[in-house]
Structures are given as structure tokens and as C-alpha cells.
Amino acid sequence: MxxxxxxxxxxxxxxxxxxxxxxxxxxxxxxxxxxxxxxxxxxxxxxxxxxxxxxxxxxxxxxxxxxxxxxxxxxxxxxxxxxxxxxxxxxxxxxxxxxxxxxxxxxxxxxxxxxxxxxxxxxxxxxxxxxxxxxxxxxxxxxxxxxxxxxxxxxxxxxxxxxxxxxxxDPEEAGALGPCDLGSDGEGQDLITVRAGGSRQRLSGKAPEPGDEYFSMAGKEVFWRAVRRMTESCRAVLDATGTAIGEVDALVGHQANQRILASLADSLGLPRERCLGNLAEVGNTAAASIPLALDHAHANGELRAGQRVLLTAFGGGLTWGSTVLTWPVLSRA
The missing domain is CATH 3.40.47.10 (Thiolase/Chalcone synthase)
Incomplete structure (x- = not known):
């Protein structure tokens, strides 16, 4: 099996x-x-x-x-x-x-x-x-x-x-993860980064530039790359599972920026009201954002058993990925 x-x-x-x-x-x-x-x-x-x-x-x-x-x-x-x-x-x-x-x-x-x-x-x-x-x-x-x-x-x-x-x-039961689509593009490594502290900087023989110890992001350049890559990735997992975009009940994207999430929904042809999230209350929590959004949506009743849920994210690396599942019945801790 x-x-x-x-x-x-x-x-x-x-x-x-x-x-x-x-x-x-x-x-x-x-x-x-x-x-x-x-x-x-x-x-x-x-x-x-x-x-x-x-x-x-x-x-x-x-x-x-x-x-x-x-x-x-x-x-x-x-x-x-x-x-x-x-x-x-x-x-x-x-x-x-x-x-x-x-x-x-x-x-x-x-x-x-x-x-x-x-x-x-x-x-x-x-x-x-x-x-x-x-x-x-x-x-x-x-x-x-x-x-x-x-x-x-x-x-x-x-x-x-x-x-x-x-x-x-079982792959057919509620809660089973569908195929995962993952990708990367290392040419964009400088768009989302912490430049100091790793071997590249430490072995360069040079002291870090002021501010290089902090996180930095080229927001404008990241915006449309994020929308394009997440759109492509979402379509890949939907195609792999034979799921039409109209069958998606909820889109939980990485909680990066409300304008990115709105543009993603528009690009996919999904009504914006099907985008679930908690960005306003918690901000962008990077790797934590999708599970945080899922837990909060589950707790407040926005996410219900039997709904078809599409997950997608874009981040530094550059990296991106998506998967799809039917939301199961879960108890609340």
C-alpha cells in the first residue's frame, strides 16, 4: 500500500x-x-x-x-x-x-x-x-x-x-498531503539575505560592512518574483492532482505582504476572500507563517474539515514550494 x-x-x-x-x-x-x-x-x-x-x-x-x-x-x-x-x-x-x-x-x-x-x-x-x-x-x-x-x-x-x-x-484520506512542488534559484541569493556571519564573509579576509549582520531584503525585486513563482508552483500541484482552481476552498500562502497575497490570488484566478491568513495580527513570521495561519484559521472556524486547501510559499535562496490537501478533522489542544 x-x-x-x-x-x-x-x-x-x-x-x-x-x-x-x-x-x-x-x-x-x-x-x-x-x-x-x-x-x-x-x-x-x-x-x-x-x-x-x-x-x-x-x-x-x-x-x-x-x-x-x-x-x-x-x-x-x-x-x-x-x-x-x-x-x-x-x-x-x-x-x-x-x-x-x-x-x-x-x-x-x-x-x-x-x-x-x-x-x-x-x-x-x-x-x-x-x-x-x-x-x-x-x-x-x-x-x-x-x-x-x-x-x-x-x-x-x-x-x-x-x-x-x-x-x-492512506493517500485518499482527509489530511493526506498531496504532491509537493519545490524549487530554487540561487542567482537571487542577495535579494533576501544576511550577508555577514557565514563562511563567505568570514573567509573573505575582510571585516563585514556596517549593517551586514542584519537581515536585508530587496522588496520591489522580490514582489513579482514571489507572485510568479508561487503561481507556477500552485498550478503544478493542482495539475498533478487534477484539481481545478475553482475547487480550492482556501489558499494559505506565506504571510509576507497583503499585496503579494492579493496579487497571487488574482494571478491564480481565485477570489481574494478565499485567502486565509493572520498577517495583520502577527506580521511576517517567515518559516512559521503557514503553520501559524493554519492553526489560527482552524481555531476560529475559517478552516473546516473537508475543505480543499492550497499551501504555497516563496523565500530566500531563492526558494519556493506548494502542496495541496483536504483539511481533516482535528482536535484543538
């Missing part, structure tokens, strides 16, 4: 500290109206001093395990751009903190596409019979790499974590 990876549980975790647009205007040359009109964001969460990405990942993972009625899995995957340390990976610590010692655990680094790359990795391990269950977490503390004086990035990004539990099951 063909084995599929089936969504069995979901959870999320947000830091307590809420940072409003009004707070940002006290130190940046911007206004609440400017931020809302260009991004769709009104507030975001920042992790407190002394906390780390792993703390948020553990919180989301614990909720997802409880939702699935499980205490352990065979594999833990953490998708993050902001690991606790450059070495080792964050996933083994997260697994240990969740009471799982001896399980496989590894990080995925694909920036905002990280959660979908993590899903694809975990689904492949389940399909191959290497694992029967997996915990896939997207977790970020982007506030730790933002330049506080950079209006272009500081108003967009926030911290948070979201997670799903996958189990082995």
Missing part, C-alpha cells in the same frame, strides 16, 4: 510581547497608515530578552502533539532562519525538550519556504517507511536579526512558531 503523510495534529506559539505600528513610529520615519497600506500589518510579536527560537518551537510542538493525542514521533524537523546557534541544529534540542531522546531530528534552512520544505522532507521519510510519524515545526525569532533602524524590514517581520504532526496513512 502506498503510504502518505497525513496531518494529525496542529499547534502554535506566539511571544507575549505585542508591538504595534504606533510603537514603531516612535523610532522610525513612518506612520501607521503607511505600514497598513503597504503591508497589511497592524501589529507583530517579539520574543522577550532571554528567550530563543527553540522556546517557541517547543511551545508549538507541544500543542501539536497534544492535538494529535501523541507524546512522541519518529522524526522532528525544525524549519528556521534564526536557529538558537549556528551549530548545532535547533531540532535535537527541541526534541529533547519535548521528552524525545533518540529520535531523528534536523533543521531545514529555506527561509520563508522552510515549512513546506520540512513537510516534503517528513512526507518523504514517511512514504519510504523510514518513519511512521513526524513533527514539523516552523519557528522564528526574526526580531533578533532585524536592523532596528531599517523601516523596510522592521515593520514587516515578527516572531512565532507553528507546528503539525504527520502520521502514516
Amino acid at each position: 502506498n503510504r502518505a503523510a497525513v496531518v494529525a495534529g496542529i499547534g502554535s506559539c506566539l511571544p507575549a510581547r505585542s508591538v504595534s505600528n504606533a510603537e514603531l513610529t516612535t523610532r522610525l520615519d513612518t506612520t501607521d497608515e503607511w505600514i497598513r497600506s503597504r503591508t497589511g500589518i497592524s501589529t507583530r510579536r517579539y520574543a522577550d530578552q532571554g528567550s530563543a527560537t527553540s522556546d517557541l518551537a517547543v511551545g508549538a510542538g507541544a500543542q501539536a502533539l497534544k492535538s494529535a493525542g501523541q507524546t512522541s514521533v519518529d522524526v522532528v524537523v525544525v524549519a528556521t532562519t534564526t536557529p538558537d546557534r549556528p551549530c548545532p541544529g535547533t531540532a535535537p534540542l527541541v526534541a529533547s525538550q519535548l521528552g524525545m531522546t533518540g529520535v531523528a531530528a534536523f533543521d531545514v534552512a529555506a527561509v520563508c519556504t522552510g515549512f513546506l520544505y520540512g513537510l516534503a522532507n517528513a512526507a518523504g521519510l514517511i512514504a519510504a517507511g523510514t518513519a511512521s510519524s513526524a513533527l514539523v515545526i516552523g519557528a522564528e525569532t526574526f526580531s533578533s536579526i532585524l536592523n532596528p533602524d531599517d523601516r523596510a524590514t522592521s515593520v514587516i517581520f515578527g516572531d512565532g512558531a507553528g507546528a503539525v504532526v504527520l502520521r502514516a496513512g
Whole structure:
């Protein structure tokens, strides 16, 4: 029998500290109206001093395990751009903190596409019979790499974590992940990046330029690349499953920018009201954005069992990816 990876549980975790647009205007040359009109964001969460990405990942993972009625899995995957340390990976610590010692655990680094790359990795391990269950977490503390004086990035990004539990099951049952379409283009590596801190900079023999230790993004150049790549990727998984765009009940795209999400829906020919998300409340949480949006939509009733759901993301690398599934019946932790 063909084995599929089936969504069995979901959870999320947000830091307590809420940072409003009004707070940002006290130190940046911007206004609440400017931020809302260009991004769709009104507030975001920042992790407190002394906390780390792993703390948020553990919180989301614990909720997802409880939702699935499980205490352990065979594999833990953490998708993050902001690991606790450059070495080792964050996933083994997260697994240990969740009471799982001896399980496989590894990080995925694909920036905002990280959660979908993590899903694809975990689904492949389940399909191959290497694992029967997996915990896939997207977790970020982007506030730790933002330049506080950079209006272009500081108003967009926030911290948070979201997670799903996958189990082995039948490809035809609700919750089974469809085919995953993944892609990359390394020629665009400088469009979304942190230039300092890696081997390229450390072995250059030169000190980093001021500001290179912070995250940077060429927003205008990223915009249309994101829309085009996500559109192509969505069409690929819809074609692979024989799903017409009119059969898609909900589109959950990476929560990057409201204008990107609207343009994506228009490009696909999908009514904008079928785009689900929580961008206004939490901002762009990179690898955490899709599972966070899924958990919140599930909790508030926007996402219901039996709905056909299309997931898609675009991020640094450049990377992109999509998958499709029928939303299952899930308990709430």
C-alpha cells in the first residue's frame, strides 16, 4: 500500500510581547497608515530578552502533539532562519525538550519556504517507511536579526512558531498531503539575505560592512518574483492532482505582504476572500507563517474539515514550494 503523510495534529506559539505600528513610529520615519497600506500589518510579536527560537518551537510542538493525542514521533524537523546557534541544529534540542531522546531530528534552512520544505522532507521519510510519524515545526525569532533602524524590514517581520504532526496513512484520506512542488534559484541569493556571519564573509579576509549582520531584503525585486513563482508552483500541484482552481476552498500562502497575497490570488484566478491568513495580527513570521495561519484559521472556524486547501510559499535562496490537501478533522489542544 502506498503510504502518505497525513496531518494529525496542529499547534502554535506566539511571544507575549505585542508591538504595534504606533510603537514603531516612535523610532522610525513612518506612520501607521503607511505600514497598513503597504503591508497589511497592524501589529507583530517579539520574543522577550532571554528567550530563543527553540522556546517557541517547543511551545508549538507541544500543542501539536497534544492535538494529535501523541507524546512522541519518529522524526522532528525544525524549519528556521534564526536557529538558537549556528551549530548545532535547533531540532535535537527541541526534541529533547519535548521528552524525545533518540529520535531523528534536523533543521531545514529555506527561509520563508522552510515549512513546506520540512513537510516534503517528513512526507518523504514517511512514504519510504523510514518513519511512521513526524513533527514539523516552523519557528522564528526574526526580531533578533532585524536592523532596528531599517523601516523596510522592521515593520514587516515578527516572531512565532507553528507546528503539525504527520502520521502514516492512506493517500485518499482527509489530511493526506498531496504532491509537493519545490524549487530554487540561487542567482537571487542577495535579494533576501544576511550577508555577514557565514563562511563567505568570514573567509573573505575582510571585516563585514556596517549593517551586514542584519537581515536585508530587496522588496520591489522580490514582489513579482514571489507572485510568479508561487503561481507556477500552485498550478503544478493542482495539475498533478487534477484539481481545478475553482475547487480550492482556501489558499494559505506565506504571510509576507497583503499585496503579494492579493496579487497571487488574482494571478491564480481565485477570489481574494478565499485567502486565509493572520498577517495583520502577527506580521511576517517567515518559516512559521503557514503553520501559524493554519492553526489560527482552524481555531476560529475559517478552516473546516473537508475543505480543499492550497499551501504555497516563496523565500530566500531563492526558494519556493506548494502542496495541496483536504483539511481533516482535528482536535484543538
